[in-house]
Amino acid sequence: MGSMFDSYNLVSEKCGKGGSIICNVIGIILPIAMISVGAIHIDDCPAQKYICIYLIVAGAFAILVTGVRCLGSMCSTSDSGTPPLPFLVVNGILGLFLFSWFIAGNVWVYGLYGKYNPTDKKADNYCKELVYEFAFWIITTGYILLGVLILLVCCVSCCCKRR
Known part of the structure; x- marks a missing residue:
């Protein structure tokens, strides 16, 4: 999960205020959807209750991270925009934790x-398709974004070496 949210934070830094607003909106809507799907269907996947x-x-933790980052940037005292040390430690x-999770x-x-x-809702291996597919694509999207981010970093580093 961490890689997906780190990706949009990197994009928001490079795309200015408009990109930052879009990324923060996505950074709030997606976690709210995750919480909603998980909470509404808490008993709909006995095959893997976790x-x-x-x-x-x-x-919940993605929203918390977004909040800490926003708070840290608002409390920034330096010209570089670096948040105070406690915010960096908490972040x-x-x-x-998000990486481990x-x-x-x-x-x-x-x-x-x-x-x-x-x-078959009575089967031991039952899992509501919406729940499984949503979780599957959240994780898979994280890998896709990580791959795109690595590709972009490689392209930028190759372009910078040639100059």
């Missing part, structure tokens, strides 16, 4: 891949 918990916790701890989500979601039953 998928809904993953969505709720990841969404680092939250980032480590992202790995746990990978285990829970990808571990169920191809093994769940989206139709």
Whole structure:
């Protein structure tokens, strides 16, 4: 999860105020959707009960990270815009937690891949398709954005070397 949110923060830094607003709106709407899907369907995936918990916790902490970053930038006293040290420490701890939680989500979601039953609610391996697919694509999108970010960094570094 952390990589997805780090990606939009990097974009917001490079795209100015308009890009920042768009990225912050996405950074709030997506976690709210995660919390909503996880909470509404908390009992709809007995095949892997932690998928809904993953969505709720990841969404809540993503909102918390966004709030800490916004607060840190508002409390910035230097001309460079660097937040005070306590905000950097809290942001680092939250980032480590989100990274760890992202790995746990990978285990829970990808571990169920191809093994769940989206139709028979009485089956032990039942998981509502909406819940599983949403969690699957949240995680997969994180990997896609990470890949795009790595590709962009490689392209920029190659362009900068040639000059």
